[in-house]
Amino acid sequence: MKVISNNYKNQPRNPHQVPEQTKRRVEKVKIKCENCGSILEVSREDTHTGYLGLPYVTCPCCNYEMDIEEFEDDAIDICASNVKYPTHFTVSSKEFKAIEISNEEINKWIQQGIEYFRENKDEYYYFTGSGNALVHIYRFDGDEEYYVVVSKDYESSDVEFEEEDYA
Ligand SMILES: [Zn+2]
Numbered sequence: 001m002k003v004i005s006n007n008y009k010n011q012p013r014n015p016h017q018v019p020e021q022t023k024r025r026v027e028k029v030k031i032k033c034e035n036c037g038s039i040l041e042v043s044r045e046d047t048h049t050g051y052l053g054l055p056y057v058t059c060p061c062c063n064y065e066m067d068i069e070e071f072e073d074d075a076i077d078i079c080a081s082n083v084k085y086p087t088h089f090t091v092s093s094k095e096f097k098a099i100e101i102s103n104e105e106i107n108k109w110i111q112q113g114i115e116y117f118r119e120n121k122d123e124y125y126y127f128t129g130s131g132n133a134l135v136h137i138y139r140f141d142g143d144e145e146y147y148v149v150v151s152k153d154y155e156s157s158d159v160e161f162e163e164e165d166y167a
Contacts, residue, residue, distance in 0.1 A: 025073070026070045026071065027043055027044060028041060028042070028043045029041070029042055029068060029070045029071075030042075031057075031066075031068065033059040033061065033062060033064060033066070034064065034066050035059060035062050035064035035066075036059060036061050036062040036064065038059060038061040038062070040057075040059065040060070042057050042068060044071055044074065047068055047071055047074070048087070049076060049087065049088070050065060050067060050087060050088065050090070051067070051088060051089060051090035051157065052075070052078065052088070052157075052158060053075045053076040053077055053078045053088065054067040054068075054072060054075050055067060055068050055071040055072065055074045055075065056068070077160050078157060078158065078159055078160060079159055079160045079161070079162045080159060080162055080164075080165070081162060083157060083159050085155075085157075086155065088157045089155040089156060089157040090155060090156065090157070091153055091154070091155050092131075092132050092133075092134070092153055092154050092155070092156060099131040099132065100131065100132055101130060101131045101132060101133035101152075105133075106133055106135060106150055109128050109129075109135040110135060110137070110148060110150075112128065113126045113127075113128065113135060113137040113146075113148075114137070114146065117137070117139050117146065123139065124138060124139045124140075124141075125137075125138055125139075126138075126139075129151075132152055132153050132154075133150065133151065133152050133154075134150075134151040134154050135148070135149070135150055135151075136148075136149045136151070137149075
């Protein structure tokens with residue numbers, strides 16, 4: 001066979017069909033610190049596993065932590081067997097640029113929670129939240145009381161199911 005004109009390179013390629021090994025593995029990236037604006041050159045060795053199992057780096061100038069998207073192929077799944085506090089947790093107010101929730105809103109949530117328990121006498125746990133706040137309410141029938149927790153700027157993590165966790 002003889003190739004008269006090789007047009008392979010000119011074909012618009014579907015990125016989903018590109019085999020894994022032809023994707024260029026980025027080893028070094030230049031980033032701007034999201035907090036202080038310092039320009040950093042970051043390599044994979046500089047990262048540690050953080051929230052959601054993503055590769056994170058700590059800015060040497062201001063100590064701010066941020067994930068490096070270019071290295072996300074290094075991400076690991078967080079599940080019961082490897083979850084670690086505080087490594088794999090993040091503060092709500094930081095990660096989601098969460099808005100401050102007013103006391104008025106929180107009071108509304110507490111009332112909604114109590115209302116929920118009055119209508120669902122078999123339930124013993126309720127939570128609701130948004131922005132930087134989370135309200136948990138537990139019903140203790142024995143003590144005849146509700147235990148209400150208001151968490152602000154709380155830390156949280158997503159822990160994936162493993163085999164033992166499925167019903
Ligand atoms: Zn910084």
